[in-house]
Amino acid sequence: MTHAATSLTPETLPRNDCGTCTYCCHVMKVKELNKPANTACTHCVEGSGCTIYNDRPASCRQYECLWFRSQQFDKPLSPGLRPDQCKVVIGTINNGNEIVLYTEPAHRNAWQEPAFSEALGLFVTRGIPVYVSENDQLRRIF
Numbered sequence: 001m002t003h004a005a006t007s008l009t010p011e012t013l014p015r016n017d018c019g020t021c022t023y024c025c026h027v028m029k030v031k032e033l034n035k036p037a038n039t040a041c042t043h044c045v046e047g048s049g050c051t052i053y054n055d056r057p058a059s060c061r062q063y064e065c066l067w068f069r070s071q072q073f074d075k076p077l078s079p080g081l082r083p084d085q086c087k088v089v090i091g092t093i094n095n096g097n098e099i100v101l102y103t104e105p106a107h108r109n110a111w112q113e114p115a116f117s118e119a120l121g122l123f124v125t126r127g128i129p130v131y132v133s134e135n136d137q138l139r140r141i142f
């Protein structure tokens with residue numbers, strides 16, 4: 001898949017780390033499209049990408065999840081934590097100072113799977129607040 005077929009990722013990034021993931025296009029709300037959280041975007045082809053990529057809204061152009069960003073780090077988050085694999089989008093709020101785990105009702109406890117232990121441990125030991133977002137409601141878990 002070319003980068004142009006990825007979902008909410010910024011067009012300025014010459015990378016295609018999303019691969020076939022389009023999970024944020026389902027879990028996240030998109031205000032310009034009046035798309036609520038946990039609904040499939042009508043412009044998304046699951047596993048392929050955005051059908052209006054060149055005309056997608058600003059919030060889609062600006063968005064990148066922490067898993068995506070981490071692929072540039074020395075120690076990137078593991079392939080198993082790619083959102084479509086683990087059913088959680090790891091995002092940030094408050095200028096990157098707080099973590100939000102975006103889930104959908106069908107996978108509301110996915111963040112409790114062992115695959116998250118290491119990442120959650122890192123956040124907690126660094127004193128970074130962690131929230132779960134379920135249907136746009138934040139609940140602090142650490």
Ligand code: SF4
Nearest residue numbers: 018021022024065083
């Ligand atoms: S959830 Fe992350 S990895 Fe998946 S498409 Fe969105 S930005 Fe890319």
Ligand code: SF4
Nearest residue numbers: 007025041044050060
């Ligand atoms: S417009 Fe495109 S990038 Fe934005 S949520 Fe829909 S499919 Fe994803």
